[in-house]
Amino acid sequence: MALLELQEVTSGYAFGPDILQSVSLTVDEGRAYCIIGPNGAGKSTVLKTVAGLLRPREGQVLLDGTSIGGLRPDLVLAAGICYVPQDRSLFPDMTVKENLVMGGFLQPDRKVVSERIEQIFDMFPILRSRAGQHAGTMSGGEQQMLALGRALMTQPRMMMIDEPSLGLAPQVADQIFETIASLRQMGITLLLVEQNVLRGLEATQDAFLLDLGTLRLEAPSDRILDDPRIRELYLGRQLQRGTEAETREN
Ligand SMILES: Nc1ncnc2c1ncn2[C@@H]1O[C@H](COP(=O)(O)OP(=O)(O)OP(=O)(O)O)[C@@H](O)[C@H]1O
Ligand SMILES: [Mg+2]
Structure with missing residues (x-):
């Protein structure tokens, strides 16, 4: 099917x-x-x-x-089914990490959310090094990686x-x-x-x-x-x- x-x-x-x-x-x-x-x-x-x-x-x-x-x-x-829109729709005034946490909103277990964030950081090392940076100040490519990473938080x-x-x-x-x-x-x-x-x-x-x-x-x-x-x-x-x-x- x-x-x-x-x-x-x-x-x-x-x-x-x-x-x-x-x-x-x-x-x-x-x-x-x-x-x-x-x-x-x-x-x-x-x-x-x-x-x-x-x-x-x-x-x-x-x-x-x-x-x-x-x-x-x-x-x-x-x-x-996860949707990454054309404008990426990040939360520009939140940090990279906070954006990822938002991506995990469907997951009630905070420990699981933290583990997933670590997996995303392994996949996109640049996001780990920018974890505390506001999303809106990142480059276009970094923002797209964050948008994909946030989408992956929902598995x-x-x-x-x-x-x-x-x-x-x-x-x-x-x-x-x-x-x-x-x-x-x-x-x-x-x-x-x-x-x-x-x-x-x-x-x-x-x-x-x-x-x-x-x-x-x-x-x-x-x-x-x-x-x-x-x-x-x-x-x-x-x-x-x-x-x-x-x-x-x-
Ligand atoms: N929010 C909206 N309100 C009203 N009409 C819309 C809206 N968004 C898109 N449209 C209209 O729907 C049609 C298709 O738009 P759509 O955005 O799906 O095209 P697209 O193939 O993605 O184009 P593009 O390559 O420019 O992104 C267009 O005529 C557009 O004007
Ligand atoms: Mg379009």
């Missing part, structure tokens, strides 16, 4: 129009997926709908076959990460993608949205192409990377530019 399934989900904001139009997609446990598509396609809206921030107007969101559509965000989190089965490399220098983005690779090794199911299509496809096994709130293509990420026709048909300038650059080099 799929870990997560969207069945003909239509959703949107407040009194506005439908943004997602009957989107159906399946996420299997332990796999990594990427949602790609132009600005405004509805990529973040998919994540917000699964996270419980938007209630589907039609259709079903199923976790292990049970409906979670419209469940409160904290209950979705408790059910094992999620699945992480939805929106634009993990947004605003980061290429080398810093590399570090974030190394972290994402280790999340995969930990067996965490991943659903990424990534502005940088090449990186997003390289980091995942399967991709969903979204356009105007509609799922246009679902394919293995490497097939999209390798198939010039798909690249040309479905992907914007970014990849075509990549192809031109490659051609020029050849």
Whole structure:
């Protein structure tokens, strides 16, 4: 059975129009997926709908076959799906450690929370050395690591990460993608949205192409990377530019 399934989900904001139009997609446990598509396609809206921030107007969101559509965000989190939003949503005036403690809010045992924080510090040594620093004063890359670390405090089965490399220098983005690779090794199911299509496809096994709130293509990420026709048909300038650059080099 799929870990997560969207069945003909239509959703949107407040009194506005439908943004997602009957989107159906399946996420299997332990796999990594990427949602790609132009600005405004509805990529973040998919994540917000699964996270419980938007209630589907039609259709079903199923976790292990049970409906979670419209469940409160904290209950979705408790059910094992963690959402790292595009703006990272840290508590800027709290320290690194306090942000991690907040990430452990579902865990009543303080000793367990402390142990998890130690695990996060082992994974991100920079966070240990900055434990007392206010999150808002950290660099973009450090803040993204903290956002991922805070998300890990809930020991999620699945992480939805929106634009993990947004605003980061290429080398810093590399570090974030190394972290994402280790999340995969930990067996965490991943659903990424990534502005940088090449990186997003390289980091995942399967991709969903979204356009105007509609799922246009679902394919293995490497097939999209390798198939010039798909690249040309479905992907914007970014990849075509990549192809031109490659051609020029050849
Ligand atoms: N809070 C909001 N209230 C009303 N409309 C919104 C809100 N957030 C997004 N939208 C609208 O929903 C549509 C899809 O937005 P969404 O943020 O899901 O796109 P996206 O694919 O993530 O784009 P981007 O690549 O720019 O992040 C857009 O038309 C956007 O204007
Ligand atoms: Mg977005």
